[in-house]
Amino acid sequence: MGKVTLSPYNGALSGELAVPGDKSVSHRSVILGSLANGTTKVTNFLDGEDCLRTINAFRSMGVSIKKEGSSLTIEGKGISALKEPTEPLYFGNSGTTTRLMLGILAGLEFFTTVYGDNSLSNRPMDRVVNPLRLMKAAIDGRNGGSLLPLAIRGEKLQGINYTLPVKSAQVKSAILLAGILAEGKTTVTEKAQTRDHTENMLEAFGADIRRDGLTTTVTSSKPLQASDVNVPGDISSAAFFLAAGAIVPGSNIRLTKVGLNKTRTGIIDVLIDMGANIKVENQQSVSGELIGDINIQFSNLQSTTIEGEIIPRLIDEIPIIALLATQAEGKTIIKDAEELRVKETDRIAAVVDVLTKLGANIEGTDDGLIIYGKTSLTGGKISSYNDHRIAMMGAIASLIAKEEVIIDDATSISISYPSFFDHLQSITK
Numbered sequence: 001m002g003k004v005t006l007s008p009y010n011g012a013l014s015g016e017l018a019v020p021g022d023k024s025v026s027h028r029s030v031i032l033g034s035l036a037n038g039t040t041k042v043t044n045f046l047d048g049e050d051c052l053r054t055i056n057a058f059r060s061m062g063v064s065i066k067k068e069g070s071s072l073t074i075e076g077k078g079i080s081a082l083k084e085p086t087e088p089l090y091f092g093n094s095g096t097t098t099r100l101m102l103g104i105l106a107g108l109e110f111f112t113t114v115y116g117d118n119s120l121s122n123r124p125m126d127r128v129v130n131p132l133r134l135m136k137a138a139i140d141g142r143n144g145g146s147l148l149p150l151a152i153r154g155e156k157l158q159g160i161n162y163t164l165p166v167k168s169a170q171v172k173s174a175i176l177l178a179g180i181l182a183e184g185k186t187t188v189t190e191k192a193q194t195r196d197h198t199e200n201m202l203e204a205f206g207a208d209i210r211r212d213g214l215t216t217t218v219t220s221s222k223p224l225q226a227s228d229v230n231v232p233g234d235i236s237s238a239a240f241f242l243a244a245g246a247i248v249p250g251s252n253i254r255l256t257k258v259g260l261n262k263t264r265t266g267i268i269d270v271l272i273d274m275g276a277n278i279k280v281e282n283q284q285s286v287s288g289e290l291i292g293d294i295n296i297q298f299s300n301l302q303s304t305t306i307e308g309e310i311i312p313r314l315i316d317e318i319p320i321i322a323l324l325a326t327q328a329e330g331k332t333i334i335k336d337a338e339e340l341r342v343k344e345t346d347r348i349a350a351v352v353d354v355l356t357k358l359g360a361n362i363e364g365t366d367d368g369l370i371i372y373g374k375t376s377l378t379g380g381k382i383s384s385y386n387d388h389r390i391a392m393m394g395a396i397a398s399l400i401a402k403e404e405v406i407i408d409d410a411t412s413i414s415i416s417y418p419s420f421f422d423h424l425q426s427i428t429k
């Protein structure tokens with residue numbers, strides 16, 4: 001896709017969109033389908049680059065995964081049928097693939113090496129490697145095993161009892177997945193609730209899993225059984241159009257079949273708190289996950305403070321929330337979001353740079369952002385930092401900018417939302 005030039009837009013946004021499948025659920029459907037016995041059919045799978053990395057990893061270990069558009073048929077033959085890959089596994093830009101796969105590879109009794117792109121090679125892996133080593137995993141790599149590339153000599157793992165030092169669903173999931181390959185019980189306790197798709201799907205696939213508040217325990221006693229997965233629409237993708245609807249005058253947009261798992265709906269709570277005209281309708285449960293339709297209209301927004309336990313429920317939405325805050329009256333404060341510093345890029349620095357270039361009044365702090373609204377946006381040349389969520393935030397900002405917005409490279413959008421520009425076009429006049 002490369003460089004994108006977006007002209008100023010003067011109309012309202014209207015229409016209905018079904019955003020693509022949830023990235024987190026899509027990854028997990030491939031992982032559990034590949035570890036299970038039997039045929040798993042997945043529908044509304046996210047055809048984004050990150051999820052394709054997870055498919056390729058299991059294909060390299062001998063699993064038959066047929067993909068037709070957004071439908072998958074996974075022929076699982078159980079954990080013992082997985083074969084040693086003959087080549088290093090490439091995880092591209094995908095933190096979720098890397099961290100969840102490390103949990104599994106550590107417990108499969110063969111040798112693997114894994115690597116990623118420049119961004120992924122700078123993201124911390126010790127947060128997963130350390131607990132896995134406590135489970136007796138043999139992992140080595142750059143910087144003592146805290147950075148990719150990593151080499152994994154799979155071993156029979158031992159269960160552990162572990163309290164997560166970081167608020168991370170990827171770390172939690174890596175340990176739980178290792179736990180279903182380990183001897184004895186594995187218990188993970190988190191300090192704040194992070195997304196629980198792994199737990200939901202392990203239940204659906206018949207694993208021995210018990211949940212008690214923020215503590216989850218698994219054992220290897222029950223082999224996984226195939227279970228079909230209908231992937232909900234990704235609320236993290238919907239967030240860009242929720243924001244667009246709220247800030248572009250006259251807009252009225254409906255987003256259908258969006259995942260509403262309460263560990264992910266922080267963006268809805270924030271929009272309500274900022275005074276947005278937002279309605280959630282037609283809620284129903286699909287494959288163990290709540291979904292529904294969301295209607296959003298242009299709104300007069302007020303500033304807010306976002307901190308504490310809500311942060312993991314909206315961590316990926318903070319760049320687009322920062323844009324929303326530029327259009328809200330007053331000072332918006334975002335705290336406790338230090339995890340943003342270790343995403344695809346340092347998202348605190350990237351958001352400050354991009355929105356400042358577009359004329360916003362915004363400061364970065366160690367663990368968040370302070371945004372002074374309401375400011376009108378000018379336009380200008382911005383960098384996407386090769387980060388899909390920064391690129392999409394820039395594109396949505398162009399809808400309210402007075403001049404052209406030029407994004408240096410929007411290729412990364414295909415990580416999580418390949419049809420983003422088509423969808424954007426479909427709701428403009």
Ligand SMILES: O=C(O)C1=C[C@@H](OP(=O)(O)O)[C@@H](O)[C@H](O)C1
Nearest residue numbers: 024096167168169170171315316
């Ligand atoms: O488990 C997952 O699918 C994810 C967890 C989050 O990362 P952390 O676990 O690093 O917070 C999130 O930012 C990422 O986009 C997807």
Ligand SMILES: C=C(OP(=O)(O)O)C(=O)O
Nearest residue numbers: 093094095096097316343
């Ligand atoms: C942080 C993200 O993904 P990952 O960690 O899987 O690279 C994201 O999609 O915003």
